[in-house]
Amino acid sequence: MRILIIEDDKDVASFIRNGLVQAGCNVDHAANGKDGLLLATTERYDALIVDRMLPGVDGLTVIRTLRASENSTPALILSALGEVDDRVKGLKAGGDDYLVKPFAFSELLARLEALARRTKSGSDAEPTVLRAADLEMDLLRREVRRGGQAIELQPREFQLLEFLLRHAGQVVTRTMLLEGVWDYHFDPQTNVIDVHISRLRSKIDKGFDRPLLHTVRGAGYRLDN
């Protein structure tokens, strides 16, 4: 993945850069909005990490300008404030996701991967069947099969699996699940999501040799491809 970080705080920028490089990404860094805008318009990136508060041109303006020039590179907004309508403002300006500082690096990475992936498959028409290994979900008929065997799911379990399938092969954090499946944005009590996952796991993995749904310690879950 090729990532551009637009962030004026050197510590945060180097922390993100180190982590991303370690995760195998190619990282560029701009320390202010003007330079960031220049890089974002001249180079191609898989995703942008944009701090809200920047000297000169602020983060939201950077994203708004990019969107106005039909640049749809996915952008993740970082905010130190965590103010109430920040998320709404950020998303309205054209941001694709939002993270409050300080954050766990695994959360950032998971969200970045989800963003970068979304655009890659985004150009195609909306698929009606989602697949991971021998697991298949028919969105129109609302059926789930694994190895040809039908699996009965509750509506919420179906949504949960759909979200995991759309992010198959990636780490999905608990907050991402609460946002994606329940549409709430606060920190879930860890064990609440875990119980839903373990129930889903018992339905899609039980009786099969190869487990598909994994728990990634300290980060979240991953559905294998």
Added chain:
Amino acid sequence: MRYPRLFRTGVFRLTLAYVALFAVSVGALAAFIYWATLGYIEQQTNAIVEAEINGLYEQYERTGLHGLRDVIAERVARDTERRSFYLLADAIGRPLAGNVPYWPRGIEDVRGQWVDFVQVDSETPVRAMLLPVGPGLRLLVGRDIRELTQIRRVLRSASFYGISLTLVLALIGGLLLAVSAERRVAALNRTTRQIIAGDLSKRAPITGSNDEHDELAQNVNAMLDQIENLLVGMRHVGDSVAHDLRGPITRLRNRLEVVAEADTPQREDLADCVAQLDQVLATFNALLRIARVESGAYRSAFTTVDLAQIVRDVCDLYQAAAEERQIVLRYELGSDVEVFGDRELLAQALTNLIDNAIKYTPAGGTVQVQLARSGDAARLRVADSGPGIPEADRARVLQRFTRLDQARSLPGNGLGLALVNAVTFQHHGRLTLGDNAPGLVVTVELPALRPPRVAAQRRLTAPDESSIGRR
């Protein structure tokens, strides 16, 4: 026996004491006037009688019996108003001269003494003096004291009515005084009670009269400002600590996470450290979230929120966790209830309540969530069958970091109910903890937006979003 509030006030009791003291003073004054006035008039009368009797005696000594009789006759004739009375009698009481027809009964023995009698033919009260003037001769000289008795009567009734009126006026004055004082003190008491109930922004009313009540209210208010400052300062310190430590701890956590991913023998321990740091961060975040809620920052983003949908969502989120612990989680929705608020905050508040309920309810128990409209309020109840909270601790558990002994063994940071409390307060609601016998029942009452019937009509006539957004 229960007295009305007023009669228990200190001012009223003081008033009663003053009324009594007043009565005694007025009584003493009246008595003095009575005795002084009567004494003076009596003295005047007595002096006239004495002067007359002395004069007559001298006349007798000078001119003998005949001279005396003449003088008496002359004086009687001169006294056209019949205010003076004379009687010269012999030893057996036969009148020899004067205007009293016969010797009054019962005054034979008194010599040189004052006697009062009623003149029979004119019913006039008379003050008289008796003097033996010679062998077998007795002289009685008296004076009409109708005036004296009249004045006595007037003074007596004046004293009686005066004292009565004074008592009544003093009592009325005292009551008015007590009522006004009671009213001012009651206002101060109301304020202090509201503050005790948790609304530290309340202040005692100041009337601008600059009296001692105002001074008291001003001092109480100054004290409250001080307390509020200290409290805000304390919270600010807590919040700053949380805020400032969040960064370094997150960095520490992230580095540990990277180390934990490497294939070291301490992998498990390191992962455990990360999990524990996540707990610390969760506590800090909860603390900062409460601070943000209390600052009123969320208010600007309040919109119409479907409370029933939140109940459905959060119960759905917790259903699996409840079943895992063999607890029945049920919810009842009386009607759709909309409130003006923040969807995320309300959902998190309900999350905290249900999380607590499930945490403290033993296996086999029940957690019941109810949403109903009662009047203008949306009433959200979360009842469990756990151990409940003793009444004495109920106010305490709403504060930050309060963890009761029975909760210490369970995970948690003591901020859950504090957040619910802050969220409820920001929504102008009321949070009450009660007994579910057994268990705890938490009731959150929020101002509901409008009756469902009206809402339904509105939806029929104006289904577009703008009409809802305009309210």
